[in-house]
Amino acid sequence: MILKGSQRGGAVNLADHLTNTRENDHVDVADLRGVAASDLHGALQEIDATSKGTKATQPFFSVSINPPEGARLTLEDFKEAARAIEEKFGLTDQPRAIVTHEKNARLHAHVVWSRIDTENMKAIELSFSKLRLREVSRDLFLQHDFEMPEGLRDREKAKPDNFSPQIWQQAKRIGEDPRDLKRIVSDAFKDADGAKAFQAQLEGHAMQLARGDRRGFVVVHHTGEALPINRYLDMKQKDIRAKLGDPAHQITVDQARSLLNSRMTAQAEKQLDDGKRRQDADQGKLKDQVLQMRGEHRALREALKTAQEARTASEALERANRLRKGLGGLWQRLTGEHGRIAKQNADEAEQATQRDAGEREAMRHGQLDERALLQTSITAMKEKHLRETNQQRAVLGHWLSMDKDTQREAIKTHVDQIETEKRGWRELRDERAKQGKDRGRTP
Structure with missing residues (x-):
C-alpha cells in the first residue's frame, strides 16, 4: 500500500477535509481511539486542545493508506496497517482516528494520530518520516502479496506526479490533464537545445514560450493560461535559464496571449x-x-x-x-x-x-x-x-x-521594445553622469 504522511495543525480544517462527502462517494469515520469525543471534529479539537500546553504547532500526524486499484481491503486490514505505522514511529496507544474514503471505485483510508506525549507534555519527534513510511509500505505490499510499484522497489524509478492543488485546478479550468501537459512540456524541453528549438516544439501543441512576472519562463496555453514551467519540469528557474537563456529575450505573457488570439481563426x-x-x-x-x-x-x-x-x-x-x-x-x-x-x-x-x-x-x-x-x-x-x-x-x-509572419512581427516588436528600453536607460545614465560632472565644476 502506498503511504503518504505529513505533520499538520488545523483541527477544524483537517476534520472538514476528511469528512468531505462532495468529492467522495462514501465517507466513514471507522475508528476513534483515546478520545472522549464520538465524532471526528470533536476528537481532533480534543487533541488540539491538549497541544496548547506544549509548543507544538502541528499536533497531528496524518497518513493516507492507498491500496492498489481493485484491492478489496477490510477495516481490520487498515487497522493492521495503522498498527504497523505507529509501531515504526513510536505512536502506539496515542489517540487516533481512522476515516475511510471511497472515490472512483477505490477504497482508501486516512489515519490521524496525536503527536502529543501527555506525560511529558511535548510533541513526539517524527524524523525521516518519508523513509520510514516507505519501509512500512514495502512490508505491507509483501504481506498482502500485492504487486509492488517499480518506484517503490527502486527510488530512482519513482514518478514525481504529485501536482499541487493549484496546478490541478488550473489544468481543470483549461480542460487538460496536468500529466499530459507535463509530458508535452518535458518532451519539448528534453529535445530542445535552446529557447528557439523549445518554442518550435511547443508551437506544435498550440503553446507559446514567454517570460513571467518574476523573471522566469512560463508556457502560455492557447486558452491564455500561463503554465509555470518549473512546476511541470520539476526544475528550478535558474536551471531552466541555463538552457533557455535570459527570459527577458522572450515576449511577455500578455504579448503571447495577443499573439495566440490574433492567429486563432474562426x-x-x-x-x-x-x-x-x-x-x-x-x-x-x-x-x-x-x-x-x-x-x-x-x-x-x-x-x-x-x-x-x-x-x-x-x-x-x-x-x-x-x-x-x-x-x-x-x-x-x-x-x-x-x-x-x-x-x-x-x-x-x-x-x-x-x-x-x-x-x-x-x-x-x-x-x-x-x-x-x-x-x-x-x-x-x-x-x-x-x-x-x-x-x-x-x-x-x-x-x-502556418502564420509565421504574425509571429515574426510579434518577436520584432518585442525586440524593438527591449532596444527602446535600453536606449532610455542609457540616456538616463548619461544625463545623470553629466549632471554629476556639472555639480563637480561648480565653484
Whole structure:
C-alpha cells in the first residue's frame, strides 16, 4: 500500500477535509481511539486542545493508506496497517482516528494520530518520516502479496506526479490533464537545445514560450493560461535559464496571449467549442449516473445501519433477560450459572459485532464492484477525450505555425521594445553622469 504522511495543525480544517462527502462517494469515520469525543471534529479539537500546553504547532500526524486499484481491503486490514505505522514511529496507544474514503471505485483510508506525549507534555519527534513510511509500505505490499510499484522497489524509478492543488485546478479550468501537459512540456524541453528549438516544439501543441512576472519562463496555453514551467519540469528557474537563456529575450505573457488570439481563426475556435460541448455532454451523462448510484448506495447503507441497530438492541435485551434479578439472580450466582451466562452473553455480543461488520464489508465490496463497472466507462470516456484533445491541439498548432509572419512581427516588436528600453536607460545614465560632472565644476 502506498503511504503518504505529513505533520499538520488545523483541527477544524483537517476534520472538514476528511469528512468531505462532495468529492467522495462514501465517507466513514471507522475508528476513534483515546478520545472522549464520538465524532471526528470533536476528537481532533480534543487533541488540539491538549497541544496548547506544549509548543507544538502541528499536533497531528496524518497518513493516507492507498491500496492498489481493485484491492478489496477490510477495516481490520487498515487497522493492521495503522498498527504497523505507529509501531515504526513510536505512536502506539496515542489517540487516533481512522476515516475511510471511497472515490472512483477505490477504497482508501486516512489515519490521524496525536503527536502529543501527555506525560511529558511535548510533541513526539517524527524524523525521516518519508523513509520510514516507505519501509512500512514495502512490508505491507509483501504481506498482502500485492504487486509492488517499480518506484517503490527502486527510488530512482519513482514518478514525481504529485501536482499541487493549484496546478490541478488550473489544468481543470483549461480542460487538460496536468500529466499530459507535463509530458508535452518535458518532451519539448528534453529535445530542445535552446529557447528557439523549445518554442518550435511547443508551437506544435498550440503553446507559446514567454517570460513571467518574476523573471522566469512560463508556457502560455492557447486558452491564455500561463503554465509555470518549473512546476511541470520539476526544475528550478535558474536551471531552466541555463538552457533557455535570459527570459527577458522572450515576449511577455500578455504579448503571447495577443499573439495566440490574433492567429486563432474562426474555424479553429468553432472546432474547439464544438469539441468542448461534446465532451461536456458525455461527462454530464456519466456524472448523472454516478450521482444516482451514489444516492442508491448511501440509502442501502443507511437502511442496513438502521436494521443492524434495531437487531443489536433486540439481542442485547434478550441477553440481559437471561440474568435474573432478586432471588432468581441470587440463585444463579450461588450455582455459578451467572458466570456461565455472562460469558455466553459476551461471546454472543462479540460474534454479533463481527457478523455486523461482515455484513457491512460485504455490502461495501459489492457496491465497489458495481461502481467499478461504471468507472470503466468513465475511464474509457476520459481516454477518448484525451485523444480528442491531443488531436485538436495538434491541428491547432499546425494552423498557428502556418502564420509565421504574425509571429515574426510579434518577436520584432518585442525586440524593438527591449532596444527602446535600453536606449532610455542609457540616456538616463548619461544625463545623470553629466549632471554629476556639472555639480563637480561648480565653484
